[in-house]
Amino acid sequence: MLTKNDLGRYQRQILYPDFGETGQEKLKQSHVVVAGLGGLGCAASLYLTCAGVGHIALIDCDRVELSNLNRQILHYEEDIGEKKPSSAAQKLAKLNSSVEVTRVFKKITAQNARRIIKGATLVIDGMDNFSTRFIINKACVAEGIPFIHGGVHGLFGEVTTIIPGRTPCLACIFPEVLHGELELPVFGVTPAFIAILQVTEAIKLLAGFGSLLTGKMLYFNGDTMDFTVSNLTKNSNCRVCGAKRV
Amino acid sequence: MWSQESLKMSITAKLHPILQKLVGGQEVVEVTGHTTGECLADLESRFPVIKQIIRDNRGQLRHYCEILVNSKSTYPEELTAPVKDGDQIDVMCFFAGG
Numbered sequence: 001m002l003t004k005n006d007l008g009r010y011q012r013q014i015l016y017p018d019f020g021e022t023g024q025e026k027l028k029q030s031h032v033v034v035a036g037l038g039g040l041g042c043a044a045s046l047y048l049t050c051a052g053v054g055h056i057a058l059i060d061c062d063r064v065e066l067s068n069l070n071r072q073i074l075h076y077e078e079d080i081g082e083k084k085p086s087s088a089a090q091k092l093a094k095l096n097s098s099v100e101v102t103r104v105f106k107k108i109t110a111q112n113a114r115r116i117i118k119g120a121t122l123v124i125d126g127m128d129n130f131s132t133r134f135i136i137n138k139a140c141v142a143e144g145i146p147f148i149h150g151g152v153h154g155l156f157g158e159v160t161t162i163i164p165g166r167t168p169c170l171a172c173i174f175p176e177v178l179h180g181e182l183e184l185p186v187f188g189v190t191p192a193f194i195a196i197l198q199v200t201e202a203i204k205l206l207a208g209f210g211s212l213l214t215g216k217m218l219y220f221n222g223d224t225m226d227f228t229v230s231n232l233t234k235n236s237n238c239r240v241c242g243a244k245r246v
Numbered sequence: 247m248w249s250q251e252s253l254k255m256s257i258t259a260k261l262h263p264i265l266q267k268l269v270g271g272q273e274v275v276e277v278t279g280h281t282t283g284e285c286l287a288d289l290e291s292r293f294p295v296i297k298q299i300i301r302d303n304r305g306q307l308r309h310y311c312e313i314l315v316n317s318k319s320t321y322p323e324e325l326t327a328p329v330k331d332g333d334q335i336d337v338m339c340f341f342a343g344g
Contacts (some may be wrong), residue, residue: 040344128344130310151341156263158341174340175321176309184343191344217338221263228263228273230336231317 002028005098010052023207024052030121030206031055035108035136037062037084039071039191040150040198041126046074047199048124049092053206055100056092059116060084061107071188108132113139122146122205124198130178134240137162137170141241148201150194154185155222157194160213160232161201164241167214168232171240190222255331259289262339268295277335282313283325285335300337310340 002025007014010024032053034045037060048056064075064082072084079087085103092101108116108127113135117123123140125148127133133149140147140162147162149170162169197218204210217230237244259277266273275293279285290297300311307313313324314336320327329335 036344038344126344128342130340130342133342150344152343153264153341156341172319173314173338174310174312175319176312178309178340178342186343219263221266223267224271226263226273228260230260230314230338232314233317233319235319235321 001025006052009096009098013051018209019203019207023203023209026207027052027203028054031057031119032202032206033057033059033117033120033123034126035059035117035123036126036128036132037072037074037088038068038126038128039073039152039186039188040128040195041124042072042074042088043192043195044124044126044150044199044202045088045092046095047196048202049096049099049101051199051203052096053099053202055102057102057104057116057120058085058088058092059104059106059108060088061105071186071191073188073192108135110135110138114142117143117145120145122148122202124195124202125149125151126195134170134174134178138240140164141169146205148198148205150191150198152184152186152190152194155187155190157190157197157220157222158217159194159197159201159220160217161205163212163214168234169238169241172235172238172242173217173232175235175239187222190220193220193222257285257329257331257333257335259285259335259337261337264339265296265299265337268299269293280328281325282315282320282323282327282329282335285329286313286325286337289337300339310342312338312340314338 034041064079074088074091083105089101089103141164144164219228277285277288313320
């Protein structure tokens, strides 16, 4: 039930005809997991909090470092050394105290991923490596939870929305087991921009309106300011969501 | 050597944004071949720098690259999948940063 304060706070988005009070109520009832609190996860959780998602869980196993500060906008100089979920949660609580924020200072593994995301309405990809993304992708498929993938490199980024059972999953597109951690170039604006696209997808998915990037990978090229889309199809032999699932 | 018929085939390679810069900003390049591998070889012969991005030093496709034909994964036949006139190949790379 929306309160008088909610109606005032979210007035401008409630005016959007396809959203309205019903859409706002759906956001309030939602539980979104933000997996990773780097450039993507910081910007995504900021806008999820602004939008009034009822419960946000922040997952990360790292502490804030100086080299994070060019892009991880919820962490400040005074937070260096602090656990990322705590650093981020403190800022979000000041931004919107009506949002419940859960801090999880834990590494996502194949063993705990399903437990971490259980009960979520959707999961936002805020990760910075191949392997954890594929662990979360598999956990989301197993739990039937939508997963909004985002990834960046330099001034390039990509977004797709994965709905288990309906759309290709990450392993349909990249069937090989990807591994390794890379120190990639990145400007702060790139994950911020991609995260905002992820949250745009999340708001539509949670409230049930608009068209989604399902079965499509949207690419952003910040070098040329071009957007392109590649269509994707489910792989019937996918090791995660298809006949060859393990 | 490709036949006269194959030379007339119209196959397009839609390039991942990170590769477009290497081909003068083109999103789509016409390529020739009967398989995905032949089409990629054609692409690489004209734009050799692409090879450094998508293949490892053994000539294998890098693990974070994938080839789709008409939006469908070709795995595990990324370099041997047959293609025909009118097909579109997507050369995809995975952005791992966050």
